[in-house]
Amino acid sequence: AQSVTQLDSHVSVSEGTPVLLRCNYSSSYSPSLFWYVQHPNKGLQLLLKYTSAATLVKGINGFEAEFKKSETSFHLTKPSAHMSDAAEYFCVVSDLNFNKFYFGSGTKLNVKP
Amino acid sequence: DSGVTQTPKHLITATGQRVTLRCSPRSGDLSVYWYQQSLDQGLQFLIHYYNGEERAKGNILERFSAQQFPDLHSELNLSSLELGDSALYFCASSVGGGVLETQYFGPGTRLLVL
Numbered sequence: 001a002q003s004v005t006q007l008d009s010h011v012s013v014s015e016g017t018p019v020l021l022r023c024n025y026s027s028s029y030s031p032s033l034f035w036y037v038q039h040p041n042k043g044l045q046l047l048l049k050y051t052s053a054a055t056l057v058k059g060i061n062g063f064e065a066e067f068k069k070s071e072t073s074f075h076l077t078k079p080s081a082h083m084s085d086a087a088e089y090f091c092v093v094s095d096l097n098f099n100k101f102y103f104g105s106g107t108k109l110n111v112k113p
Numbered sequence: 114d115s116g117v118t119q120t121p122k123h124l125i126t127a128t129g130q131r132v133t134l135r136c137s138p139r140s141g142d143l144s145v146y147w148y149q150q151s152l153d154q155g156l157q158f159l160i161h162y163y164n165g166e167e168r169a170k171g172n173i174l175e176r177f178s179a180q181q182f183p184d185l186h187s188e189l190n191l192s193s194l195e196l197g198d199s200a201l202y203f204c205a206s207s208v209g210g211g212v213l214e215t216q217y218f219g220p221g222t223r224l225l226v227l
Contacts, residue, residue: 032212043115043203043218051213090156094212099169101146101212103156 002027004093006104014112019078021107023065023091026072033074034092035065038106044090050074061085086111116140117206117219125225131192134222138185138206144168145187146207146216147179151200162187163210194226 007022025031033050048059055067065076074091091104116139126132138145147159149172158171162181173179176194181187191198201221207214 043117043220044205045115045218046215049213049215099161099210099212100171101158103158105155 002029002031002093002095002100002102004091004102004104006089006091006107008107009105010108010110012110012112013081015083016080019076019081019085019109021076021089021091021109023074023076023104024072025074025091025093027093027095029095032094033065033067034094034101035059035063035074035076036090036092037087038090039087047076047089081109081111083111083113085109115217115219117204117217119202119204119219119222121222122220123223123225125227126194127227128194128196130194130226131190132194132224134189134191134202134204134224136187136189136204136206136219138187138204139217142206142208142217143185144207144210144214144216145181145185146205147173147187147189148203148205149200150203150221151197153197154200159189161210168210191224196226199224199226 003026005024035047036044038044048057050067058064088106094101118137120135143164146161150156159173161169179189203221205216205218207216
């Protein structure tokens with residue numbers, strides 16, 4: 001069975017400080033992992049995806065995530081938050097066998113000036 | 114703008130009714146995915162079509178059905194609507210049908226069942 005746990009429902013940071021959004025997954029198979037961002041009243045946009053080619057994945061807008069199999073984690077980070085990063089972020093797991101997607105409950109990122 | 118269009122943007126209907134949501138994928142994309150986002154259930158994958166054929170099914174209720182037409186647009190049909198079906202319904206499209214394809218999301222259809 002596949003599942004995703006996003007450990008924080010809300011994260012608040014000051015502009016210019018690092019961002020850490022945590023995600024743990026459970027998968028019976030070799031997982032594919034994704035991070036999506038959803039700005040208010042908008043659809044989702046892919047930030048990055050783990051495809052087993054490299055454990056450190058770089059995405060758009062300065063975000064990156066590291067796949068740690070031993071910790072079953074795929075945390076999203078950014079060195080310096082920008083006001084425009086305020087949004088909701090979703091961690092997603094899938095597997096190559098069943099072509100289905102499982103979403104975490106989301107983390108709302110607030111960026112203070 | 115992702116290039117994926119969804120109509121209508123908003124829909125208000127009553128319990129027991131049936132509605133159809135429409136999705137037009139980006140030009141050249143063969144896959145369409147449907148998702149439901151509600152306060153209770155969060156984001157859920159419903160179904161995936163690739164080039165007219167069902168590829169994968171998620172948490173889609175039996176009251177819901179979907180299809181993808183020869184011109185690759187897709188429709189999600191929701192019937193015998195209940196209050197709990199009120200949600201934001203997204204479709205996404207991708208070029209291929211694999212899990213690793215980048216999906217491009219539409220703006221969503223907001224359904225309110227009264």
